[in-house]
Amino acid sequence: MHEMSIAESLVELIEEAGRNQRFLRVRQIRVKLGALGHVEPEALRFCFDAVSQGTIAESAELDLEMVAGEGWCASCSRTVPISERYDLCPVCGQDHVRMTAGDELRLAELEVE
Numbered sequence: 001m002h003e004m005s006i007a008e009s010l011v012e013l014i015e016e017a018g019r020n021q022r023f024l025r026v027r028q029i030r031v032k033l034g035a036l037g038h039v040e041p042e043a044l045r046f047c048f049d050a051v052s053q054g055t056i057a058e059s060a061e062l063d064l065e066m067v068a069g070e071g072w073c074a075s076c077s078r079t080v081p082i083s084e085r086y087d088l089c090p091v092c093g094q095d096h097v098r099m100t101a102g103d104e105l106r107l108a109e110l111e112v113e
């Protein structure tokens, strides 16, 4: 499953941060999640709970911040909202839109103790 490998790499990142910054417990994890990234938030939560068992991230709260899709339309020379990666421009209707935001998955913040 796609979400499982994402959850695994999140836990790896957190454990690495724990080793470097010497914290023992993570209370909250804030992740920026692009709306166009095809990651199911509930599935990611479920996988994260499973793979974080026995790690410093165990029972941490996963706070997912959704990032809306956005693209640059070469015809309009402006930034437009998009709901799919290859969406047509909602302003001029042409397919000259290059996605600029919406497929990220980034560890934004850790609350630790």
Ligand SMILES: [Zn+2]
Pocket: 073, 074, 075, 076, 077, 089, 090, 091, 092, 093, 094
């Ligand atoms: Zn346009």
